[in-house]
Amino acid sequence: MPAQPRPTIWEHAQSKGVSRREFLTACAWMTAMLGLPVSAVGQVTKALETKPRLPVLWFHFQECTCCSESFIRSSHPGVADIILDKISLDYTETLMAGSGHQAEDALHDTMTKYKGEYLMLVEGSVPTAAGGVYCCIGGRTSLDILQEAAAGAKAVVCWGSCASNGCVQAAKPNPTSATAIDKLISGVPIIKVPGCPPIAEVMTGTIVHLLAFDRIPQLDGLGRPKAFYSRRVHDTCYRRPNYDAGLFVNSFDDENAKRGYCLYKMGCRGPVTYNACGVMRWNGGVSFPIQSGHPCIGCSEGNFWDNGPFYRHLPNFPGFGIETTADKIGLAAGAVTVAGIAAHAISTNLRKGHLIREERDASEDVRDGRAEQGGS
Amino acid sequence: MQKVTLGRVYVWEIPVRFYHWLNAFTLLVLCVTGYLIGAPLAIQKASEASFSYWFGEVRFIHFVFGYIFFFNFLFRIYWGFAGNRYANWKNFIPYRKRQWKEIRQVIAVDVLQADNQPIETIGHNAVAGFTYFMTFLAFLFQCITGFGMYAAMSKAWFPKLFAGIVPLMGGDFAVRQWHHVFMWFFILFALVHVYIVFYHDYVEGRGEISSMAGGWKFIEKEYHPTLKEAKTDGSAKK
Numbered sequence: 112m113p114a115q116p117r118p119t120i121w122e123h124a125q126s127k128g129v130s131r132r133e134f135l136t137a138c139a140w141m142t143a144m145l146g147l148p149v150s151a152v153g154q155v156t157k158a159l160e161t162k163p164r165l166p167v168l169w170f171h172f173q174e175c176t177c178c179s180e181s182f183i184r185s186s187h188p189g190v191a192d193i194i195l196d197k198i199s200l201d202y203t204e205t206l207m208a209g210s211g212h213q214a215e216d217a218l219h220d221t222m223t224k225y226k227g228e229y230l231m232l233v234e235g236s237v238p239t240a241a242g243g244v245y246c247c248i249g250g251r252t253s254l255d256i257l258q259e260a261a262a263g264a265k266a267v268v269c270w271g272s273c274a275s276n277g278c279v280q281a282a283k284p285n286p287t288s289a290t291a292i293d294k295l296i297s298g299v300p301i302i303k304v305p306g307c308p309p310i311a312e313v314m315t316g317t318i319v320h321l322l323a324f325d326r327i328p329q330l331d332g333l334g335r336p337k338a339f340y341s342r343r344v345h346d347t348c349y350r351r352p353n354y355d356a357g358l359f360v361n362s363f364d365d366e367n368a369k370r371g372y373c374l375y376k377m378g379c380r381g382p383v384t385y386n387a388c389g390v391m392r393w394n395g396g397v398s399f400p401i402q403s404g405h406p407c408i409g410c411s412e413g414n415f416w417d418n419g420p421f422y423r424h425l426p427n428f429p430g431f432g433i434e435t436t437a438d439k440i441g442l443a444a445g446a447v448t449v450a451g452i453a454a455h456a457i458s459t460n461l462r463k464g465h466l467i468r469e470e471r472d473a474s475e476d477v478r479d480g481r482a483e484q485g486g487s
Numbered sequence: 488m489q490k491v492t493l494g495r496v497y498v499w500e501i502p503v504r505f506y507h508w509l510n511a512f513t514l515l516v517l518c519v520t521g522y523l524i525g526a527p528l529a530i531q532k533a534s535e536a537s538f539s540y541w542f543g544e545v546r547f548i549h550f551v552f553g554y555i556f557f558f559n560f561l562f563r564i565y566w567g568f569a570g571n572r573y574a575n576w577k578n579f580i581p582y583r584k585r586q587w588k589e590i591r592q593v594i595a596v597d598v599l600q601a602d603n604q605p606i607e608t609i610g611h612n613a614v615a616g617f618t619y620f621m622t623f624l625a626f627l628f629q630c631i632t633g634f635g636m637y638a639a640m641s642k643a644w645f646p647k648l649f650a651g652i653v654p655l656m657g658g659d660f661a662v663r664q665w666h667h668v669f670m671w672f673f674i675l676f677a678l679v680h681v682y683i684v685f686y687h688d689y690v691e692g693r694g695e696i697s698s699m700a701g702g703w704k705f706i707e708k709e710y711h712p713t714l715k716e717a718k719t720d721g722s723a724k725k
């Protein structure tokens with residue numbers, strides 16, 4: 112008996128009692144999420160009418176679940192609902208109803224039935240120290256689970272900084288050898304959606320792209336979707352004009368802070384952080400850290416925990432103890448250099464002095480000799 | 488009393504001198520503006536951002552001089568193949584035995600001052616040449632990291648060529664940090680460089696300082712490239 116074709120997203124929605132009007136509204140929302148013009152609504156609608164629901168496995172490894180928390184708080188009404196409806200979320204430790212063997216069965220069913228077709232979402236890094244025992248689920252190490260699931264995945268999405276670059280548990284000294292996902296698997300497209308957590312709309316936007324176009328979104332050099340990570344927080348920051356005007360907050364309690372000047376000197380990582388915070392903002396576009404008067408800590412960049420302290424523009428210099436910046440070392444090296452020059456200059460006069468005097472004497476002789484010749 | 492007879496040698500051609508002073512000026516501007524970008528002045532004033540743009544201008548100057556620096560550097564590399572023997576690239580890379588011998592010699596004579604044997608080189612000595620080679624590598628590093636960071640805020644195609652360094656170094660933060668650290672390399676280099684030029688002029692009296700203005704050095708006859716013959720003839724007659 113031939114396998115029954117999987118219902119399309121539209122068919123599935125109908126079975127859930129969704130009206131055509133509601134479906135089209137959802138399609139329009141998704142188009143907006145992707146940042147596409149109204150003219151693309153038709154394309155998205157067609158895709159969702161013809162494409163079967165995407166089976167999705169959502170894994171939780173070394174993480175705090177802030178990515179899931181962010182995701183389910185997608186601001187636009189029900190965007191997350193739409194996504195959760197449109198995809199077939201077959202396994203996710205924190206949101207699924209089943210548990211124990213039921214959960215494991217669901218996971219294995221999807222992995223075998225939809226081999227090469229399912230989408231794998233990973234939240235959290237994977238510890239590799241001590242054979243991976245620091246993170247075990249159902250008696251297996253996360254490394255084991257990751258490698259098995261990734262082998263049959265269509266694509267892997269790394270949710271958050273943990274999966275993308277290790278985040279806090281990979282900060283020095285990284286006792287569990289927490290490792291980013293892309294360093295552990297190969298042969299499958301990987302999309303990184305860093306942030307601690309990532310912005311909800313960025314997460315849903317990435318999923319919608321995969322859903323609507325059945326294609327990996329355009330990625331930058333570090334594997335992040337260009338649609339959300341191609342510009343620095345600094346470039347879209349509403350305080351940017353203050354930066355260009357040289358108006359900076361010098362301490363958190365000064366007049367400039369009250370005036371809302373640029374937080375660059377307070378260690379703001381906006382100029383080195385690629386994210387959409389300045390545009391999309393958080394909690395339904397209410398605010399983002401800089402708007403609340405706090406410098407960006409660069410949570411979507413690799414090693415952001417080790418690039419501390421957060422409230423200084425220059426980081427501590429590795430190997431030179433705390434509170435040592437490149438400038439302090441540079442100044443010290445400059446002082447040593449000047450001292451060395453002074454010592455060398457003294458030494459030159461002591462050790463080469465007689466040579467210089469000899470030359471001078473010889474020069475005098477020449478002049479005197481000429482004078483004698485002239486006189487004779 | 489031994490008489491020292493000197494002959495003039497045209498060492499630094501106009502392109503080398505032009506490169507040198509443009510490079511010196513550009514580095515000065517880049518270090519000053521670069522430092523300001525890293526640690527802007529603490530100005531307390533109440534004004535709307537639309538009334539001033541000084542920080543934007545500092546950055547603009549830094550970027551413009553970045554371009555000047557890069558193309559001046561490229562020109563110098565070209566001149567390492569087209570220029571005279573003192574400008575040639577071979578002076579900068581110690582790949583010959585003679586250069587290593589001279590490195591040991593210069594360290595003994597000029598650095599440790601344990602010895603007073605004469606060093607025959609007319610242009611860059613082997614230590615200086617190698618140091619300049621290191622600065623060229625630092626130039627390259629600053630150009631790559633600088634344009635790499637600039638790529639994110641520029642629409643021009645040229646900085647984009649360097650954008651690959653950012654993912655390679657793990658993000659803008661690390662790139663900025665190392666770009667900043669290397670600024671100190673140039674400051675230390677300038678201190679030592681200026682001192683050593685004075686040192687050579689003081690000890691050897693070959694006109695080291697003025698040579699970068701007029702191009703001429705005054706070289707003892709026995710090491711002079713064209714007067715050598717005359718000298719040996721003279722001593723033979725004696």
